[in-house]
Amino acid sequence: MLRRIAHPDIAKAAANIVWLGLERLTQxxxxxxxxxxxxRYFGPDVFGKWQYANTLLLVLAPITWVCGAEILxxxxxxxxxxxxxTVLGSAFVLRISVxxxxxxxxxxxxxxxxxDPVVGAMLAGLAVTMLFREPFIGVVNSWLQSxxxxxxxxxxxxxxxxxxxxxxxxxxxxxxAAPHFAWLWALEAAAIGLVLLGYYARRHGGKLGWRVEPALLRHFASAxxxxxxxxxCMYLFLKLDRLMLERAISFADLGRYSAAQQINENWIALALMLAQTIAPAFVYRVQERGQLxxxxxxxxxxxxGVMISGALVLDALAPLVITRVFGSNYVGAIPIxxxxxxxxxxxxxxxxxxxxxLKYQAKFVLLTKWLLALAVAFAVNLLAIPRIGAFGALAGLAAGYGAAVAINVYYIRFKLCS
Known part of the structure; x- marks a missing residue:
């Protein structure tokens, strides 16, 4: 066991997981x-517009994810x-163009x-992050992942x-003014991109040496x-609640709803981090179907179990969490x-x-799952939001997650029990 732990590849992977955990917790x-x-600074109305601008960005950003890490x-x-x-140069040209x-x-x-003019002014700065995230940060990060x-x-x-x-x-x-803050996100993306480019160049004799191969460029565009x-579809599903609520409630109420979701989404991020951490050892490397x-x-x-325990604690501490983080103007976010x-x-x-x-690269199942989740959430939102407002959006998310889990269970039974 000690020899296995001391193996360079295992030690490197373990160190990588530790750094990933630290980065996620910091974020x-x-x-x-x-x-x-x-x-607290914006107030519920402007904060609602800020959150809506971020929602629009998170819906637009996946457009730039062409030639993802699973290919690169x-x-x-x-x-x-x-x-x-040649590989990085071709991927960069494709991503920077898109x-x-x-x-x-x-x-x-x-x-x-x-x-809305204020939303547009915020989005103008936030959208600049798309120019740096995937073309610069994403390309170099794929090399680091390799x-x-x-x-x-x-x-x-x-x-x-x-x-x-x-x-x-x-x-x-x-x-x-509120729109000035958006440019900090653009500055952050640009700084990370330039640092990573500099690191890559330093590891390769002070130059990038990136070239474009037309055949590889076409492969990346289609693969x-x-x-x-x-x-x-997945990211559209995750943000569909705010996109549809914007048409039904005030920006102030949207700000309170988004405040509640801000904490919850960071809690859910821990589940995703847990899944990413344990995936290699307990899923990806296991070949025997019964064991898997x-x-x-x-x-x-x-x-x-972990999520239920956390939800019980957060439910009990809801008044304290919301008022301490967001202030007394967001008391309406507590029941949400x-x-x-x-x-x-x-x-x-x-x-x-x-x-x-992901283990079996079931891409069409993945696409079907999020298309179904998106359609179910849209239908529930359409019926429930006009009647019960923000709680209708939560019902849409719950129904969409239920559809996604059902597809996962069906595929797992088909793949591992047949």
């Missing part, structure tokens, strides 16, 4: 701290160091007055997150399309928070079941 703490600062990382490993410049088009389209929609060495990206992300928190506090003290569309089935059942029970924390239970179970789909 969660910083996100909650920033949300609390902005909620194996290609880097397969073609080796000799072709590294990101530039997405940014131009977003700015055009803002100029055309599609959004080395099982994500520490440079994780350390940089932690450092810039802390600096961003300090700058948000400074902007609040300076009483700057992984189903996964890409599936991810777009037992592992998945145990992991689902573990995830359900008490209900939405229970969404972590199906979210955690879904995250474990999803690992089996």
């Amino acid at each position: 969660i703490v910083v996100a909650i701290a920033i949300a609390g600062l902005l909620a 990382v194996p290609t880097i490993v397969h073609r080796g160091e000799a072709d590294l410049g 990101s530039a088009l997405a940014l131009a389209g977003t700015w055009a929609a803002i100029a055309a007055g599609v959004f 080395l099982t060495y994500s520490k440079p990206q994780l350390v940089t992300s932690m450092a810039t997150a802390i600096v961003k928190l300090a700058l948000v506090y400074l902007f609040v003290r300076m009483t700057l 992984g399309t189903v996964f890409w569309v599936g991810l777009v 089935m037992r592992n998945v059942i145990r992991l689902m029970l573990l995830a359900a 928070f008490r209900w939405c924390v229970w969404l972590s239970v199906p979210a955690g179970i879904e995250a474990i079941g999803n690992l089996v789909l």
